[in-house]
Amino acid sequence: MNKGFSLFKVFSIPLLGAVFLSATLFAAEEPAPGVKGMNDEEFTPTKEVLEVKYVQMDKPYHMDVESLKGAFNDAKPVNITLQKQDKAFPNGGGSVTSAEVKAVHDGITVYFQITWKDPTRNARTIAVQEFRDAVALMFPLGAVEITSAEHFSPRMGDREKPTNLWHWKADWEADLLVKGELEDVEAQYPNMHDDFNFNPYSAYYHRELITSVEVLSGGRAANNLLSQPGRGRTVEDLNAEGFGTLTTQDHQDVNGCSHYEDGVWTVIMYRSLITQDPHDVQLVPGGNAFFNMAIWNGGEQDRNGQKNISTQWHPATLEKVAWQ
């Protein structure tokens, strides 16, 4: 018994080394289970360049689509072809085939306007079977030059190649409009019985229960931004370095607004060109950038990897400001 163990100790290190080596070789050839490999074409950015035009504008009092749309008058649109996400489990999407992107900046803030067709407006996710409409922009982090030789995955980045994502959600916009800034379950079920609010003196009689709501709301207690009331924004600022790694940033910098009419979503996302957050993409007037995007159609139960994606990076140039 003892002899066997000491023999194991002697041989275990080279043995384990061989196991790890073969595992590494195997990993180099085969992508992770449930993930299919990508071809060179997808690592090559598209030819059409999005010009982020410099416009002089007074920041409107209300940051809504109506007030901001004038700024995009002279911006040249870029049409982006979207397709089903077919590389990582779960696959899905395919109901939105294209979107139009315009972008401007005023030397301080950058604005991206995305429009796409969606016959249904899904702006609530309270019932278990309901999913939101959403759109995300993705930027590679750090100064990068993306070519077919220098691989940078257009699908959420890769290990050591992180991305910054701006994720606009239709239900976050609806949350902004209600008291307490989070649509409550009564919005979905108006006549529901509620142990906490049916008694007009409940705050007095059930004080301990009421104050425990935060603690017993797992998502809120864990500071999950999706669960928090009063986010004050419609766009989530995130990072990812590959499938399944999406993580909310501690510091949220992006905001947005939207308008839905006649089966068309118009979403504007805006952020300061430069931020102090090292996890944010920095957009410099006169410089270049890359972006990619995805759209979720809540009516088709799109969420997570079930989405409509563009499979290539899109280059963008930021026009110099007048005083440069």
Add this chain to the structure above:
Amino acid sequence: MTLVHNWHLGRRMEYPYFESRPKRQFAAIFNINRCIACQTCTMACKSAWTYNKGQEHMWWNNVETKPYGGYPQSWDVKTLKLIDNGENTWYTDEKDEKLSPYGVYEGDTIFEAASKKNLNQWAVGYIPEDKEWRSPNIGEDVAKSNKSDEYSSLPEHSRWFFYIQRLCNHCTYPGCLAACPRKAIYKRKEDGIVLIDQKRCRGYRKCVEQCPYKKPMYRGLTRVSEKCIACYPRVEGKDPLTKGRPMETRCMSACVGQIRLQGFLDDNPKNPVTWLIKHDKLALPLYPQFGTEPNIYYIPPRWAPRSYLRQMFGPGVDEAIDKFMVPSRERLAVMSLFRMAQAIIFEYKIEEGPKVFETTIHGKKFEMYNDTVIGFGEDGQEIVRTTIEEPIHIRDPKHYNSI
């Protein structure tokens, strides 16, 4: 996909992750024969974990009636259809005590069905709508004349029913964990409890979709999903009542009918849970054909049709019922430990006593001995001592009718 061994199915099966068993596995045994559906377990859980806003539809523990009942409605019928398991075929001619104690399952698991159907996701599943979660026992105890097909459209069963007690099975190969695209669900190495990380969850509801037992639940208020946490603070011994000893969950320890025994599945043959499940094979997994290796085990009811029970608990049903009807000396002793203590019993010992009763059950001789069974805790200290015949205390006549 990798190949992992599932001993319930008696074979290897496809699963997205490698086989990685916990040091000891949270497990429980429910004796269906004794349940009266008083729902004390359900309320014990509710009042501990899901009394809050947005959790109105959540019953991490529930008791439903078979064949009509289902929470969410028809959950099992719908999932069985997805794996095309009308046949439920098993090869039972050869068995291996450890690797295939019930024989070999020849059908598809939820994982294999998804891969066969090229669904491009890890498991088959569906998301029950809010109305399916809303009324946990609706349509169950309805008189036959009032019965419509609104809640179930199974053929009429007029002469039998039984209760089934359900909570998260803390599966060895969880469907929810496989389904989560962000790995927000994890299985603890120390006790095999499966949890949803409330920080990482983004409310995609892939777990709600792909858990065949429908035990992860979406909470509209927080926009993320929640599930049974196996009362992990109690299991870790954090409750002051047991002075640091691992303690049974709320639903287990509240059981009025004494149908429940919770513990850990390990390699100790004198662990009552391990003995009843692996050695005696009295307690069986619920729908083993789903392929998740669930860890809540059931002593099947004596009176329900065997074909129905075989579909629900696999081919071990007949043997288990025979054993339950005429219990052996050791089995009777171990079954006396059900609900005798709140601290988790890790080992038992039997001290032999005199024969007190003898009869014939269905032509088989049954002898009862008044043995003493002792349960020991994790630290080896005695937790409980009981006899087969419960001691009778006769009240002093002077106290009759006095309060």
